[in-house]
Amino acid sequence: MASLPSLRQLSYFVALAKDLNFTRAAQASFVGQSTLSTGLKELEDSLGVRLVERDRQNVSITPIGLEILERAKVILAASEDLVEFSKASGKPMSGTIRLGVIPTIAPFLLPNVLPDIRERFPDLQIALREDLTANLLARLAEHQLDFALIALPFETEGLLVSELFxxxxxxxxxxxxxxxxxxxxxxxxxxxxxxxxxxxxxxxxxxxxxxxxxxxxxxxxxxxxxxxxxxxxxxxxxxxxxxxxxxxxxxxxxxxxxxxxxxxxxxxxxRIIALVARSSTAHLEEFNALSLCIQEQFKGANKSSRGLRKDARI
CATH class of the missing domain: 3.40.190.10 (Periplasmic binding protein-like II)
Known part of the structure; x- marks a missing residue:
């Protein structure tokens, strides 16, 4: 039986494909450049195809390499989901949730939502990242975020979507x-x-x-x-x-x-404010809890607000 590619080898390949630079890929993988090169060569040998073309000035991914790259990302994402699921099942509503938020939501909603989350779930930490929607969804797909708070309409095919208000x-x-x-x-x-x-x-x-x-x-x-x-x-x-x-x-x-x-x-x-996650998320309980917290905070703010006055500042 032929040897199977390792997750480490696949991660080296994905890192190289991101920047097309061996030095930066090695740094991102926390290994030396020779270790990265060896891992890529072993990956090519196990698959029996050429993934990378390299000369003195340029690095490129071969056509078959591009197809394998997408499959490698899926495999790595699935392995990360497995680890996340194991951690989440041990003690739900604890640990750290990485939440992305767009700039036109963050300063107006989070000051009320975050204290409520801390009070309800003291063992749950929220790590925030503010960025544009496309960047947040890219990070979500790459497992750099767990959830994203965005505004619809926006393309969310393949994602778990909770429309909040x-x-x-x-x-x-x-x-x-x-x-x-x-x-x-x-x-x-x-x-x-x-x-x-x-x-x-x-x-x-x-x-x-x-x-x-x-x-x-x-x-x-x-x-x-x-x-x-x-x-x-x-x-x-x-x-x-x-x-x-x-x-x-x-x-x-x-x-x-x-x-x-x-x-x-x-x-x-x-616009529709929505919380989104990967459809395979291991943090479904946290996703539902955060959705409910945000909805309740919005309803509470609306009840206490005097609303939009037609002839004055808000």
Whole structure:
């Protein structure tokens, strides 16, 4: 019987394919470069195919190597799931959960949610990472995260998805802006040239664009912001208007500004806040518990909030 590839050999191959650099792959694998090279050669010998092509300047993965790479990732992920399952079954609701959160959710939801989680589950630690949705889902797939708190719509095929609550959009403009004349704001095409957006990569940008398309609203080319804070500064300086989620407004985003938020006329565009995990997650109990905590915190915040005032700051 031919020798089977080891998990270590497969991990060396995946590490090399990531950067196409032997030195960095060895560092990422915490081994010497010669050890990495030997492991890759043994992997090629056991499979009977050439995985890597290398000359003095370049490293590339062969066509068959690319196909094997995807299978190697699946095998490594399955082995990690096995270890996670064993740990989780020993003592659920304990240990560390690695949670990714997008920037347009983290500062407005987590300050209330995290203390509640600590109180309910004192043995459970939450390790946070804030990043864009695509990056979080990539880390989730690579087992660098356990869960991700994101906003839908976004492609989540193959993931476990818990839709938590709706987050409606409001129009934000500087005090005295003509766009604020109505108590409920329509999105006519004449406002297109004034709409300010976050830069490419932020899902809030795509959600805003989707909201505009639903109202026959077409965006004109213009400047883009790198963060919500920059976007607010641009609006306050009179450069345009913005559509922002109600969660951020109730979280005090407009405090200390001269900006006013107004609700939009029905049908009100919204995003859906969701917790996602790998479908094979070993932390299903923690996933359900965190989903419930977040939902309850949102409902409690809504009950205590005075809501969106149509003629004032939040």
């Amino acid at each position: 709706n987050d409606e959009f409001c129009l934000v403009a500087r005090e005295g802006d003509p766009a604020l004349k109505s108590k409920e704001i329509q999105l006519p095409a004449k406002l297109a040239e004034r709409l300010l957006l976050l830069e490419e990569g932020h899902c809030l940008r795509e959600h805003t664009m989707q909201a505009c398309r639903q109202s026959d609203f077409r965006k004109a080319d213009g400047m883009e912001a790198t963060s919500l804070l920059t976007l607010l500064q641009m609006v306050e300086s009179g450069m345009g208007i913005a559509l922002l989620p109600e969660m951020a407004l109730k979280g005090g985003l407009l405090n200390g500004t001269h900006l006013v938020a107004r609700p939009l006329a029905p049908p009100v565009p919204k």
